[in-house]
Amino acid sequence: MRxxxxxxxxxxxxxxxxxxxxxxxxxxxxxxxxxxxxxxxFNGKKILGNSIDVDLLKKAGIxxxxxxxxxxxxxxxxxxxxxxxxxxxxxxxxxxxxxDPKRAELYYDLGVQTVSSTSVGARMLRNVITNPKVLRxxxxxxxxxxxxxxxxxxxxxxKTISEIEIPKEFTIDLLIRNGTPFFPDKxxxxxxxDQIFGVVLSASIxxxxxxxxxxxxxxxxx
Numbered sequence: 774m775r776x777x778x779x780x781x782x783x784x785x786x787x788x789x790x791x792x793x794x795x796x797x798x799x800x801x802x803x804x805x806x807x808x809x810x811x812x813x814x815f816n817g818k819k820i821l822g823n824s825i826d827v828d829l830l831k832k833a834g835i836x837x838x839x840x841x842x843x844x845x846x847x848x849x850x851x852x853x854x855x856x857x858x859x860x861x862x863x864x865x866x867x868x869x870x871x872x873d874p875k876r877a878e879l880y881y882d883l884g885v886q887t888v889s890s891t892s893v894g895a896r897m898l899r900n901v902i903t904n905p906k907v908l909r910x911x912x913x914x915x916x917x918x919x920x921x922x923x924x925x926x927x928x929x930x931x932k933t934i935s936e937i938e939i940p941k942e943f944t945i946d947l948l949i950r951n952g953t954p955f956f957p958d959k960x961x962x963x964x965x966x967d968q969i970f971g972v973v974l975s976a977s978i979x980x981x982x983x984x985x986x987x988x989x990x991x992x993x994x995x
Contacts, residue, residue, distance in 0.1 A: 777838045777864075778802065779824035779854045780845035784870065786811035788844065793817050800833045803845075825853045827861065840866035848876055855885045913972070921981075922970050928986035930965040937963065937984055942977040945969050 774797045778785050781803035789812060793799045799817040802824045803809065809819050822829040824845060835841065841858035843851035848871045855869035869880060869887045880887045913920055929937060934945050934957050947970040948957040963969070973981050 774798070774839045775834065775837055776800070776840045776842070777830070777833055777835050777858075779841070779843045779851070780870075781805075781808040781811060781819075782844065782846055783811065785842075785844040786815075788842065789817065790814050800838075802829065802833050825850060825857065827857065830857065830862070835862045835864065838862070838864050840864065840868075842868045842870070844870040848872055852876075852880055852883075852885065855880075856883075859885065917975055919973050919975055919978070920970070921973055922968060923985055925963050925965055925967040925969060926986045927965055929963055929984065930967075932963055933959065934961050934963070935959040938971075939977060939980060941974075943971060943973040943981050945971040947971075 774792075776792050776797050776799050778789050778799065778801045781789070781801050785801060785803070786808075789799050789801050793815055799815075800820060801809070801812065801815075801817065802820045802822065804821070804823050806821055809821075812819070818833070820829065820833045824830070824843070835858060838858070841855070841862075841864045843854035843858075845851055845854070851869045851871060855867050858864040859867045867886065869885050871880060871887050876887075934948075938944055938959075945957065947954060948961065948963075949955075949968040949970075950964060
């Protein structure tokens, strides 16, 4: 995959290194030359300049990019970059990082997929403090469905996957037990402290709360 990253702050630099380590072709754009010093283990292309400059984006290879992410330190810049990538160059996958959670929903309404680092970080901390059974919960698409990562408690322990799932409402797709991930059969019996990954209809959240003995879900927009 060819990925173009606008912004070489801590997040952009780390993302670039992670993607390159997985074998992707990565290009990083930033207007500050010193920002590239954060790239300790990166052999990809680095472009110095403004990420809202169309000609510079062409030089960076946006016309052939499979994915574009805007992670500069400015929400407005990120939105402009994302819209340029999406509307002008038709990049298949565009993601925009925003600091202001209120803007995340606004940008989503404009058709831009967003990640609010403020909301994600705060909600993950909140989950750990108040509700450790739910490790992560994220809206999918228009919010009618959510992806969940849940730690199994005593109430659900001993039940099979088929006893927990609800057809067309909640499915369990992956299970981690003692650090080992695997795709479970429907007859698999859950054990306390198993981690399950599943997808649930937003309208069915209360049913899943009850069956998994979870008091609340903290849901993030992505």
